[in-house]
Amino acid sequence: MVTLEFNRMSLPFRTEFSLAGTRCLLSTNSHELLRLSMPWQSIQVRPDAGSFRMSILEEASFNSDLPKPSHFRGLGHLVFALLEPKSFLTFDLLRKNVFGVISPAAARDSHFWNVQLLPIALGLLGTTVGVAPLHCACLDRNGSGLMVAGDSGAGKSTLTAALAKRGFSVVSDDWTYVSYRPGKLVAHGMYAPIKLLPDSIRYFPELRRNTPKKTLNGEVAYEVNAAKVFHSSVKACSAPKWLLFLERTSAPGCHFVPCRPGHAAQYFEQNAEKLPVELPEAAEARSEIIRQISKCQSWIFRTGGDPIQTAQAVEHFLLEA
Numbered sequence: 001m002v003t004l005e006f007n008r009m010s011l012p013f014r015t016e017f018s019l020a021g022t023r024c025l026l027s028t029n030s031h032e033l034l035r036l037s038m039p040w041q042s043i044q045v046r047p048d049a050g051s052f053r054m055s056i057l058e059e060a061s062f063n064s065d066l067p068k069p070s071h072f073r074g075l076g077h078l079v080f081a082l083l084e085p086k087s088f089l090t091f092d093l094l095r096k097n098v099f100g101v102i103s104p105a106a107a108r109d110s111h112f113w114n115v116q117l118l119p120i121a122l123g124l125l126g127t128t129v130g131v132a133p134l135h136c137a138c139l140d141r142n143g144s145g146l147m148v149a150g151d152s153g154a155g156k157s158t159l160t161a162a163l164a165k166r167g168f169s170v171v172s173d174d175w176t177y178v179s180y181r182p183g184k185l186v187a188h189g190m191y192a193p194i195k196l197l198p199d200s201i202r203y204f205p206e207l208r209r210n211t212p213k214k215t216l217n218g219e220v221a222y223e224v225n226a227a228k229v230f231h232s233s234v235k236a237c238s239a240p241k242w243l244l245f246l247e248r249t250s251a252p253g254c255h256f257v258p259c260r261p262g263h264a265a266q267y268f269e270q271n272a273e274k275l276p277v278e279l280p281e282a283a284e285a286r287s288e289i290i291r292q293i294s295k296c297q298s299w300i301f302r303t304g305g306d307p308i309q310t311a312q313a314v315e316h317f318l319l320e321a
Contacts, residue, residue: 011055018043020122020177020188021237022129023051030058032107036114043236048181050129052096054121058107062086070116070216077276079124083116083216085109091124094278098125115223116216119190122177127275127282131177131188132289135271138171138187138238139163141318145187145238147176147296149267150246155307159246161194161204161224162311164232170194171238178240180289188237193223203307206230242318243298254313256299264294297321 011027017040018024026037033056063086073080077094081087089100098121106112123133136149137160146168148156157173164170172189179186195215200222201207206229212222226232243264268290275283303310 010057015041016045016051017041018045018049019118020126020190021046021049021131021179021186022122022126023049024118024121025051025053026056027053028056028058030056030102030107032104033058033113036110040118050131052098052121052125052129054098054100056098056100056102058104059101060104062088062101062103069218077278081120083112083120085112087112087117089117089120091121093125093128093276093282096125096128114190115192119175119192122190123175123273126177127273127286128279130285131179132286133273134176134178134268134290134293135174136176137173138176138189138240140169140171140235140238141167143239144241145171146242146244146314146318147187147240147293148244148246149271154246154248155303155310156246157195157197158200158203158307159310159314161196161200161226161230162307163314164194164226164230165204165308166311166315167232168315169233169235169238170226171235178289178293180292185240185289185292186237187240189235191234191236193225195219196222196224198222200307204230240293240296242321243293243296244301244314245298247300247302249302249304251302252304254301254303254305254310254317256301256317259298259300262294263300264296264298265290268293 011029013034014027015037016023016025017037023045070083079091081089085103085105087102087106091098126133136147137156139146150156160173173194177188198212207222210222212220215221227234
């Protein structure tokens with residue numbers, strides 16, 4: 001049996017960086033992880049930002065074998081994850097810590113760091129440090145944020161891509177991380193790619209230069225850099241102003257129906273990840289963020305059109321909103 005220790009001798013390198021409104025304190029033995037963290041270090045860390053610790057050991061004997069499906073297991077306030085390329089991580093929500101052993105292949109993989117490890121860490125620990133991870137996209141138009149929520153398969157990602165082509169800045173696609181300080185609500189992104197299913201190519205011919213691949217949840221999809229593929233700007237954050245709850249319909253046209261009071265709060269509470277009973281303060285902080293989001297102008301948006309037509313309808317509607 002091999003025993004691995006997480007201490008100052010085994011993890012001699014330390015740095016900190018801003019991550020969607022939080023502060024991450026990283027300890028590692030990996031020069032490669034320090035290099036991958038450098039772009040995040042350029043973002044100014046708020047003095048009042050909540051923080052969590054990440055201790056990552058690169059272990060040469062932890063070989064990267066043939067890919068295995070990523071999977072997660074939870075036990076109270078602990079979450080265990082096995083990720084590709086071979087990496088094992090423990091997320092301690094109560095103590096706000098991440099401990100991980102990763103293979104050299106993972107340490108060199110910017111996709112693993114930016115698209116898997118950091119978003120997963122923030123998705124699991126964000127609520128404990130004052131940032132609510134919400135299942136929705138966020139775009140920005142002239143400093144005002146548009147959040148797009150909806151059930152899986154409703155078309156959030158294709159609408160995000162279509163709005164990017166119309167000049168909206170992309171903040172986030174699948175998950176948005178929202179913080180609240182008195183008088184200021186901020187939606188943060190992680191520069192994650194837009195995930196588009198293979199049939200999206202009929203609406204976005206730009207995808208012909210890309211190759212779909214298996215994503216973290218097992219789907220085969222294009223993972224698209226909005227700046228490179230759609231020449232859209234990408235922003236780190238935005239101030240939420242509008243909320244759209246996207247619903248697909250067989251009827252033609254696009255219809256905006258004002259939300260009833262409480263709809264937004266109920267939707268996000270029901271779709272939020274379940275928190276362990278040991279974290280009542282985190283649950284209340286998340287509920288307060290959701291209450292603030294529900295004050296945004298919000299509509300149920302029913303559409304039977306393709307994403308290009310739908311994006312045009314959204315742009316025109318917001319000009320009058």
